[in-house]
Amino acid sequence: MAAIELDGKSYEVDEEGYLLDLNQWVPGLADIMAKDEDAVLTDAHWEVINFLREYYEEYQIAPAVRVLTKAIGKKLGKDKGNSKYLYELFPYGPGKQACKYAGLPKPTGCV
Amino acid sequence: MADFETPEIKEFIGIPALQEGSMAHSSPFIAKPDHQESLGFPGELVENWQQVALEKMDDLRTRYRSFQVFLDSCVKCGACTDKCHYFLGTADPKNMPVARQDLLRKVYRRYFTVAGKYFPKLVGAADLTEEVLDEWYSYFHQCSQCRRCSVFCPYGIDTAEISMAAREIMDAVGKGQKYCNEIIGKVHTIGNNLGLPGKALANVLEGLEEDVEDDTGVAVKFPLDVKGADILLVTPSADFFAEPHIDGLIGYAKVFHETGASWTLSTTASEAGNFGMFIGSYENMRRVSMRIRDAAKELGVKRIIFGECGHAWRIAYSFLNTLCGPFDFLDQNYPIPQHILEYTWGELEKGTLRINKEENDHMTLTFHDSCNVARGSRMGDYPGGQFDYPRNVIKAVCNNYVDMDPKTTKEATFCCGGGGGLLTDDLMEIRVKGVLPRATALKSVVENEGVTHMAAICAICKSQFTKTLPYYGFTMDQIVSVHQLVSEALVMKGSEQEAELDGTDGDDTEE
Numbered sequence: 001m002a003a004i005e006l007d008g009k010s011y012e013v014d015e016e017g018y019l020l021d022l023n024q025w026v027p028g029l030a031d032i033m034a035k036d037e038d039a040v041l042t043d044a045h046w047e048v049i050n051f052l053r054e055y056y057e058e059y060q061i062a063p064a065v066r067v068l069t070k071a072i073g074k075k076l077g078k079d080k081g082n083s084k085y086l087y088e089l090f091p092y093g094p095g096k097q098a099c100k101y102a103g104l105p106k107p108t109g110c111v
Numbered sequence: 112m113a114d115f116e117t118p119e120i121k122e123f124i125g126i127p128a129l130q131e132g133s134m135a136h137s138s139p140f141i142a143k144p145d146h147q148e149s150l151g152f153p154g155e156l157v158e159n160w161q162q163v164a165l166e167k168m169d170d171l172r173t174r175y176r177s178f179q180v181f182l183d184s185c186v187k188c189g190a191c192t193d194k195c196h197y198f199l200g201t202a203d204p205k206n207m208p209v210a211r212q213d214l215l216r217k218v219y220r221r222y223f224t225v226a227g228k229y230f231p232k233l234v235g236a237a238d239l240t241e242e243v244l245d246e247w248y249s250y251f252h253q254c255s256q257c258r259r260c261s262v263f264c265p266y267g268i269d270t271a272e273i274s275m276a277a278r279e280i281m282d283a284v285g286k287g288q289k290y291c292n293e294i295i296g297k298v299h300t301i302g303n304n305l306g307l308p309g310k311a312l313a314n315v316l317e318g319l320e321e322d323v324e325d326d327t328g329v330a331v332k333f334p335l336d337v338k339g340a341d342i343l344l345v346t347p348s349a350d351f352f353a354e355p356h357i358d359g360l361i362g363y364a365k366v367f368h369e370t371g372a373s374w375t376l377s378t379t380a381s382e383a384g385n386f387g388m389f390i391g392s393y394e395n396m397r398r399v400s401m402r403i404r405d406a407a408k409e410l411g412v413k414r415i416i417f418g419e420c421g422h423a424w425r426i427a428y429s430f431l432n433t434l435c436g437p438f439d440f441l442d443q444n445y446p447i448p449q450h451i452l453e454y455t456w457g458e459l460e461k462g463t464l465r466i467n468k469e470e471n472d473h474m475t476l477t478f479h480d481s482c483n484v485a486r487g488s489r490m491g492d493y494p495g496g497q498f499d500y501p502r503n504v505i506k507a508v509c510n511n512y513v514d515m516d517p518k519t520t521k522e523a524t525f526c527c528g529g530g531g532g533l534l535t536d537d538l539m540e541i542r543v544k545g546v547l548p549r550a551t552a553l554k555s556v557v558e559n560e561g562v563t564h565m566a567a568i569c570a571i572c573k574s575q576f577t578k579t580l581p582y583y584g585f586t587m588d589q590i591v592s593v594h595q596l597v598s599e600a601l602v603m604k605g606s607e608q609e610a611e612l613d614g615t616d617g618d619d620t621e622e
Contacts, residue, residue, distance in 0.1 A: 015140050015537070059308065059310055061307050061311045064315050064357065065353060065354050066318065066319075066354065066357050067314070067315060087587075107305060108304060109303070109306075109352075110347050110348075110353075110420075110574055111352055111353040111574050
């Protein structure tokens with residue numbers, strides 16, 4: 001099983017780089033994962049990542065795309081509350097890519 | 112992310128020059144031991160896997176007469192060779208349906224036919240080696256069980272059944288696919304493919320109620336677990352999560368609202384899809400189906416309606432009664448089960464829905480027939496109803512509609528390229544290559560007929576297209592749900608849209 005090394009600690013990830021134990025997550029992991037995909041995390045990314053983690057904590061699943069866009073729209077203004085904005089931030093899909101950075105499991109099913 | 116070349120999209124769908132072994136490397140992630148075991152399969156490859164595999168094959172050929180007939184009756188006529196979207200997109204000869212079948216057939220011949228036992232070389236029989244098993248794992252996960260090849264087979268061999276059997280054998284020896292098996296496990300434990308718990312589902316539905324009221328001024332409900340409702344709606348969990356799926360869900364709710372239907376969703380039956388079929392497992396298919404029966408009984412509904420989900424509808428229409436019937440407790444005056452398009456088309460015919468087609472005038476639509484609806488089910492009470500109902504509904508709510516090349520629609524429709532358990536990122540290469548025929552047909556109507564959007568009635572199709580068509584220059588928002596179109600055009604009583612149309616803006620039209 002692959003792992004990410006950070007500050008002398010080893011974090012196990014699955015075949016696609018998703019963290020196996022979401023309780024282990026620390027913000028530094030998101031930066032390493034992003035770097036691996038040639039992305040640099042800005043405050044805008046962190047707004048999404050933090051929201052995902054909050055939502056997951058309450059609902060035990062990542063938010064639906066619509067729930068996410070609505071929440072981001074409320075927080076950052078209506079012009080950002082759409083999936084186009086989220087795809088600009090996370091080109092591999094806000095659901096999957098942002099979930100990965102947030103240490104959450106990948107959404108499965110017909111999505 | 113893409114470490115493969117996207118095929119060139121040409122003017123017509125052509126037969127490619129063969130590239131032997133071009134997809135031999137394609138292989139999805141193997142299921143983890145806990146995913147396997149929760150479905151009743153061994154956690155990992157068992158030591159005596161050959162023996163187990165052959166015993167399973169023997170069991171299947173005696174249990175399903177069709178399976179043995181399919182294995183025995185192929186005459187290698189070649190009619191199927193150029194019919195598979197994965198072959199057309201990859202040029203790998205092992206993706207010709209006959210060649211894919213032969214991966215299993217050669218083993219069957221070796222161990223279960225007289226000629227194969229004594230003269231294996233003469234009849235193309237081969238030993239079951241680890242190499243063969245790996246080849247099965249690769250190429251039986253390059254078949255979406257769409258059954259297009261079967262339409263052209265003069266013997267009616269159903270390649271999907273062979274792929275299902277192969278996957279069932281692989282599960283039995285402990286070599287299952289992660290994507291399917293993890294998902295089936297989630298259905299058993301949480302109630303849907305996504306793993307969406309009841310609390311999150313309720314949160315999504317509440318949000319939708321707010322959104323629809325904001326948009327229309329009408330308090331449309333999205334009821335959950337309402338005992339005594341007339342209708343149980345069973346829809347793919349992607350409808351609660353992804354786009355454009357969720358816009359279709361809004362459409363169902365508006366139609367129910369406008370027709371005064373008493374309906375509910377269920378937390379435990381919050382999934383229409385049934386991946387048990389993909390892995391050929393009758394037991395899992397049955398277990399997944401039973402949730403629907405149990406929910407219907409528990410809620411005391413009179414009818415069951417399925418949302419836009421291709422494989423779900425095949426199972427619902429063709430197998431539900433066998434899997435978990437009889438449904439003698441439901442109202443026998445309605446189809447059991449019913450498709451949401453049958454419901455909506457029925458209401459449109461009756462004239463109960465007020466439609467403003469102009470709302471969809473900024474689009475020119477075409478329609479993608481989902482493989483399992485097209486070739487494994489029906490709508491209405493006549494053959495071919497499954498082709499007419501979606502088109503009737505689209506045309507009733509849109510002014511601009513164009514069909515794609517008839518060689519790519521209706522019973523000859525191409526799979527989206529993501530069906531049958533292949534809608535996973537670890538199979539992105541085969542998915543992108545497999546969508547080529549559909550992309551080619553779409554491109555043609557876009558360029559020649561001004562088509563701007565393609566509507567679909569399956570969660571897998573919608574997700575697959577939004578993800579893979581951009582590789583060919585389309586944008587993800589060109590894919591729409593059929594009920595999204597209904598939603599846009601529907602003028603609900605007391606809505607802002609009604610006020611605007613009737614010139615009574617600003618009036619208090621609320622009831």
